[in-house]
Amino acid sequence: MTATQMNHPRDILLGAQAQTGFLPVCDHYSGVEARMRKSLALQAEMAQEFGACVFDVTLDCEDGAAVGGETEHAHLVAELLNSDLNRFDRVGVRVHPVDHPAFPADVMTIAGRAGHRLSHLMVPKVETVDDVREAALALEAVGAEALPLHVLIESPLAVHHAFEIAAHPRVQSLSFGLMDFVSSHGGAIPADGMGAAGQFTHPLVVRAKLEIAAAAHAHGKVPSHCVVTEFSDTQAMRAAARKAAAEFGYTRMWSIHPNQIRPILEAFAPDERQIQIATKIIGAAALAAWAPVSIDGTLHDRASYRHFWQVLERAHATGRSLPSEAQAWFAPAIP
Numbered sequence: 001m002t003a004t005q006m007n008h009p010r011d012i013l014l015g016a017q018a019q020t021g022f023l024p025v026c027d028h029y030s031g032v033e034a035r036m037r038k039s040l041a042l043q044a045e046m047a048q049e050f051g052a053c054v055f056d057v058t059l060d061c062e063d064g065a066a067v068g069g070e071t072e073h074a075h076l077v078a079e080l081l082n083s084d085l086n087r088f089d090r091v092g093v094r095v096h097p098v099d100h101p102a103f104p105a106d107v108m109t110i111a112g113r114a115g116h117r118l119s120h121l122m123v124p125k126v127e128t129v130d131d132v133r134e135a136a137l138a139l140e141a142v143g144a145e146a147l148p149l150h151v152l153i154e155s156p157l158a159v160h161h162a163f164e165i166a167a168h169p170r171v172q173s174l175s176f177g178l179m180d181f182v183s184s185h186g187g188a189i190p191a192d193g194m195g196a197a198g199q200f201t202h203p204l205v206v207r208a209k210l211e212i213a214a215a216a217h218a219h220g221k222v223p224s225h226c227v228v229t230e231f232s233d234t235q236a237m238r239a240a241a242r243k244a245a246a247e248f249g250y251t252r253m254w255s256i257h258p259n260q261i262r263p264i265l266e267a268f269a270p271d272e273r274q275i276q277i278a279t280k281i282i283g284a285a286a287l288a289a290w291a292p293v294s295i296d297g298t299l300h301d302r303a304s305y306r307h308f309w310q311v312l313e314r315a316h317a318t319g320r321s322l323p324s325e326a327q328a329w330f331a332p333a334i335p
Helices: 009-019 033-050 070-081 103-117 129-141 156-160 162-167 178-183 203-218 234-246 258-268 272-287 302-317
Strands: 026-030 055-060 091-094 120-126 149-153 171-176 222-225 252-255 293-295 298-300
Touching: 009 272, 009 302, 026 033, 026 258, 033 055, 033 070, 033 258, 055 070, 055 120, 055 258, 070 091, 070 103, 091 103, 103 120, 103 129, 120 129, 120 171, 129 149, 129 162, 149 162, 156 162, 156 203, 162 171, 162 203, 171 203, 178 203, 203 222, 234 252, 234 258, 252 258, 272 293, 272 298, 272 302, 298 302
Parallel strands: 026 055, 026 252, 055 091, 091 120, 120 149, 149 171, 171 222, 222 252
Antiparallel strands: 293 298
């Protein structure tokens, strides 16, 4: 019996979480027109290289639009979404916060004109679940009721409400907004707390990161790690990405410079040994119709199957080469 003749492990092992649990591990932000175009071109180039679309692009209205130029910027973003540059429909948009005067027009212009080409809408400055509800209603008003919402947790109050926010059915991912979080403490957190190293040592920042990751995992959503502003320091970027993935429970991370994309992919990808072990265990599980099996003297059941399937999902999402017996589980991403 071949893999394609069996029930797919994504559905067998993950259930409802299969709809939200796996996004590209890198979310690359750009807001200036030239950089937005280059980001979309790079997305296509690296998809060709890896054989899969390995990172999302999020076009930025909040920080990308000049004051007074919000309307023009929103129209530009809609045009880019509807253009041939958007090859994979893995492009999101960060709009203005729900209490900003430009928010309704952002949603109407971008989701109204190009909602079918959007992968997600990122809503910044979310404080409570009421902000999520307001964003969801705005999308429904323009016919984008199925569009996933990603939200930015950027304040102590938002961290306090993270579990309730993550529980909202429209929320697909929670991101940590490091810079605003630190600055919202009125100087109580030193500037080092925004750095590549300090953000992993200051207790308040560490607590916020862990709360957000826990809230996301509690509700089957994707926790997305914050930026590293020292974009020219590849070593610092790589170390931060590894910590976020291995120690803080994040399965996705922001990039703000093209040089940060590959270190993120490397940090969040399983190695060859992990891939081989996962392939062996999932193959044996499928042949056993997902009943418990013993492999190399270790008992495995659906709990461990779930873990090893997620290893294969991450490998695929990061463009890693999969053994032939595992490839059947994944439809080709590129014609």
